[in-house]
Amino acid sequence: MSDEGANKRKASDLFVECLESEGVEYVFGVPGEENLDLLESLSDSSIKLVLTRHEQGAGFMAATYGRHTGKAGVCLATLGPGATNLVTAGAYAQLGGMPMLMITGQKPIKSSKQGRFQILDVVDMMGPITKSTHQLHSGDNIPSRLREAFRLAEEEKPGATHIELPEDIATEETDANPIPASLARRPSAEEKAVRHAVEAIANAEAPVLVVAAGANRRMSSNMLREFVDKTGIPFVTTQMGKGVLDERHPLFLGCAALSSGDFCHRAIEDADLIINVGHDVIEKPPFFMRDAFDDPKACATVIHVSTKTAEVDPVYFPQIEVIGDIANAVWQIKEALEPQPHWDFTRMLEYRQAEHDHSKPLENDTRFPIFPPHLVRQVRKCMPEDGIICLDNGIYKLWFARNYTAYLPNTVLLDNALASMGAGLPSAMMSAMLYPERKVMAICGDGGFMMNSQELETAVRLRLDLTVLILRDDAYGMIRWKQANMGFDDYGLTFGNPDFVDYARSYGAEGHRVTSSEHLTDVLAECRDTPGVHVIDCPVDYSENDRILNHEIKELSAQL
Incomplete structure (x- = not known):
């Protein structure tokens, strides 16, 4: 046969x-x-x-x-x-x-x-x-x-x-058969490029490390931590690089959540050399390069460390490129580089201290509806070290990127690439499926939540344990804020909402309504410690966004 x-x-x-x-x-x-x-x-x-x-x-x-x-x-x-x-x-x-x-x-x-x-x-x-x-x-x-x-x-x-x-x-x-995956490894950075980078860093007066989106990969975190610990060079993250390094580190200078003018931007401006690891053009770099012919003193040397060569544009044209596997490239540089006695990070660290001093009283503002800096502080206090927060897109994302301290990689999932609304809840559901032993929280504006709120049924059906924190301002708040900033009248951006407590219960989830700042702390703890899907209706007060984010922070940092 x-x-x-x-x-x-x-x-x-x-x-x-x-x-x-x-x-x-x-x-x-x-x-x-x-x-x-x-x-x-x-x-x-x-x-x-x-x-x-x-x-x-x-x-x-x-x-x-x-x-x-x-x-x-x-x-x-x-x-x-x-x-x-x-x-x-x-x-x-x-x-x-x-x-x-x-x-x-x-x-x-x-x-x-x-x-x-x-x-x-x-x-x-x-x-x-x-x-x-x-x-x-x-x-x-x-x-x-x-x-x-x-x-x-x-x-x-x-x-x-x-x-x-x-x-x-x-x-x-x-009668075809599956093709198994081949064994492949990314190439290592070229030795001469590494040597040029090491020499430039060693000769600098005030180098700084920027951790960007492409560095948010396995192994990169460990190598970057070893690099910082050995060299003592301070670091900044972009939004998509947040969590790659533990932000409790004394050399952490901040996350570049705002476009410019924040304390961490001033710290970068104080550097004469920037080690930019994992830069991705989807995120604007937290610094603008200037032509040395226009102002030689303002032109910091930029080292581009990535898996691919830099895409050059008018504000980003690095002088040194180290191309290859990022973790390996950082390891090579770290092994060849020793801390230099002439490095001076005093000004950079002063900017970081000034940011702490400015943020602390804001975090203790217990007004109701909830003030965003206080909200961020309460969520951080509630979540364990390995807890995962998944941010939808809205103005609150700036507050969390800037003020929420990330301890571990992929514990702050935010999107600073497409920046699509509607991703917060599904992202949290996936996180809860993958890590059922960890605490997971979706943080959504009322606009973004309603774009995929029907997935509450999916979450309940899958018997997931997660909290959905809805920040309610009854408007597309980010665009409304920008509308006001640009001098336009308030028009076309406000809406009504369902009763989110009843809405959650209609899907079989638990609904909670925050009635005071003190109540928020209790509700967050209850949802964290009780199995099942929990939805929290939390009114927020965005009235101070313009004063703080557009003016106060930038004015204070400029005075230092």
């Missing part, structure tokens, strides 16, 4: 085998009829399907899985409207450096009797927001296309990839 055809199986079965070969644990999504073969294949696999209430929530969860683990998270949608609903999450992962694979269905491509119903060119649509996008034309091509999609999603800079699996391809018979 011939063995020909003995290994034949449905292409959708092979597709799932390839996902298992890549170590996929979850597929998040909203399936449609074009995904039914794949759905059946998933039902007989080791992979857990997490059914969400909207494709965007599925995409945000998959991206957050990638952010935490370094492995591509996987999400699923049907054709047409299902695929378009993944676009925001795809862009979120792509800009934010989060490995993710999007899988979408499609009508039969070899013969179809439905005309153009629901049919868009999804592959073309995904092109600008992914590292790769491909429509499968044969079941035999599934192993190579999936292996390539995962490879591209996970290599530096991580991001989104997309595969379209048409209905008729999913039902094909194939």
Whole structure:
């Protein structure tokens, strides 16, 4: 008897085998009829399907899985409207450096009797927001296309990839087999580049370290900590670099949450050399380079340490580039560099002390509705050292980025890349799934929360333990603030809200309403210590944002 055809199986079965070969644990999504073969294949696999209430929530969860683990998270949608609903999450992962694979269905491509119903060119649509996008034309091509999609999603800079699996391809018979991942390591930085960097740092008078988005990877944290401890060079983080190093460190100068003029920006201006680790163009650097011909004294030397060469623009044109695996590059520099007696960080540390002195009385302001600096302080006191906060997007993000002390990597998940609203709750849900032993809190404005609030049902169904802190100002507060700053009348940015306590209970979650500053402390502790999904309605007072963030901080730091 011939063995020909003995290994034949449905292409959708092979597709799932390839996902298992890549170590996929979850597929998040909203399936449609074009995904039914794949759905059946998933039902007989080791992979857990997490059914969400909207494709965007599925995409945000998959991206957050990638952010935490370094492995591509996987999400699923049907054709047409299902695929378009993944676009925001795809862009979120792509800009934010989060490995993710999007899988979408499609009508039969070899013969179809439905005309153009629901049919868009999804592959073309995904092109600008992914590292790769491909429509499968044969079941035999599934192993190579999936292996390539995962490879591209996970290599530096991580991001989104997309595969379209048409209905008729999913039902094909194939005897192809999964392709295992190859052993690959990123190249090490070139020795001469490291030597130039070490010489420049040693000869500087006041070097400073900037930890940016690309440094927020496994191993980089350990090497950067060793670098700071050995050299004694102070450090600043960008928003996406927050948590890479423990911010309780005495050499931490602050997070560059504001565009300019904050105490940490003044500290950077005092440096004559900047070691910029993991700079990503999605984040504006917390300093502007100046042309040495215009003002030689104002031109600090910038060392660019990253996996890729710098993208030069009018304000960023580093003089030295150390290109290769970031952790290895930092280790090489650290091993060759000794602390120098002529380094002087006095002014930098004075700026940091001034920031502490300015923040302390704000944190103790117990007015009601809750004052943002006091809110940040109470959340920090409530959360354990390894607790995870997941920020949606709104003006409160500036306060948390600037004032919340991060102790460990990936314990402050915020998005300073696409900066999409609606990601806070799904991101927290994914964090709670991955780390059920840790405390997780989503922090959302009322506008951002309502964009994916339906995922409360998903969180309750999955029996997750998490707190959702809704900061209510009954408006799109960030834009309303900018509207006022630009001299426009208050128009078009206020709205009404449901009763969030009743709303939470309608999904089977617990609802809580904050009635005073003291009550906030008690509610946060109760939600932290009680299993289940908890939703907190917390009124906030943003009336001082302009005075403090736009004027007071910048004026005080300029006086030093």
